[in-house]
Amino acid sequence: MNPEAASVVTIPRATFASIVTERLRASIVDGSLKPGSQLSEVELATSFGVSRGPVREALQRLVQEGLLQSEAHRGVFVPVLTDEDVRDVYVAREALESAAIRSIIAGERTVAASESLDRFVTLMEQAEAAEDWEAVGNFDLEFHVALVDASASDRLKRMFSTVISETRLCLGVLTADDARDDLVQEHRLICAAMKEGETEKALAVLKKHFDDAVATLSNRSRTDAAAVDGRGGPHE
Amino acid sequence: MNPEAASVVTIPRATFASIVTERLRASIVDGSLKPGSQLSEVELATSFGVSRGPVREALQRLVQEGLLQSEAHRGVFVPVLTDEDVRDVYVAREALESAAIRSIIAGERTVAASESLDRFVTLMEQAEAAEDWEAVGNFDLEFHVALVDASASDRLKRMFSTVISETRLCLGVLTADDARDDLVQEHRLICAAMKEGETEKALAVLKKHFDDAVATLSNRSRTDAAAVDGRGGPHE
């Protein structure tokens, strides 16, 4: 029915639903879709040029991932993460990543794991030297994904993929202020401890790593709130 | 179209999709739907008396939960859990429940937690005395759900709800053979250790608890395989 679209049909190697899912997820984590805003199915459908079916499917997937909240018969919304949510995300991450570390060491996969992990730390160092904070943040996350991947536990991986998305959600956009000089070093320490088989040491560093992150984030949210604090200004 | 269903319409307090989801989940975990079998959308739709939409939605949710596997353009199947899957489920459970215990003790919610936990242990003891092994199994699972609930972490709870479903899936139907005489006692020990604030002790008991469960299950799967052997066809 759409003449110009006929040439662009491109064999649906991936389904529309999965395409919409990915694009929506990207928009959510990069902040294009602001927390608290409602997502209309028809609106999204028209904007993506598809019907409501695939959009509905995509929304549902993201709800399951925790990247959207659904209220029956009312709509789906981009969640607003409170400080407690941020803490909770890192509680979940610690649970998953600690288990991954234990599993890696117990399964004697430390060498294979270190190989992949070291690569990301190196990339982080280079990005840090170039003061490309966005890249630093991305490699940081990729490091942790690689860590859980190395655990060879499908369920740990599955759960972690959703939590890491939520992490991106509460990270929003990184600024230079969020950079901590010991951040890259901590990753090296985790690798080193794992290589030595010092499980407790690695877990301790990981915990500190997360505590610092939570502190940074809640501190930022406080200053953000103060900065916006219109006190009667922007009422719509 | 379904005459007898017409009287049961009942205000759609819950949506069809959620109803189908629950009923399908129940059928999967209780073994009505045998591992390896394919689920046809149209077949399910007619059997539930609804259209393919809600069914499709329910299937997708269960896929996300790990209770079903989907192959693009081919269909959804009830997963067959290997011994490695069983081990993995318990790796995931240990990760989540360990974090829950740590969180409870760190947050000083041990008294509130013990209250609810003790109740389920008592129920387990009664069921054990009555030799009602199915009830023992159910209270066992409810104990662990209550444990994670007490952590007050939404994400831990969310992740655990899917893993506990998978546990039900690999438990299948419990028999007296699966009963271990120290099973109930271990739950008491966990409670006790938590009350004393002995984190490491509680975690150690939990780990042993799971190791025993895995051993029992893989042992059973071995004998089952020997018993069935024929691979006789459910050929419709």
Place this chain on the structure above:
DNA sequence: CAACCGAAAGTTGTTGACAACATACCAACG
């Protein structure tokens, strides 16, 4: 003027039909 009732608008929930894809089967050909 306040409180209540009812219609209207906009949303999600559901439906049945159509299209695309993957597979299995069967015939024709080398």
Place this chain on the structure above:
DNA sequence: CGTTGGTATGTTGTCAACAACTTTCGGTTG
């Protein structure tokens, strides 16, 4: 006899229209 090609079938993927629900806004009533 093995292989290849086309077709038939059953599946999922997508669509547009319809129905039900929730909220909002306006009028009516006390």
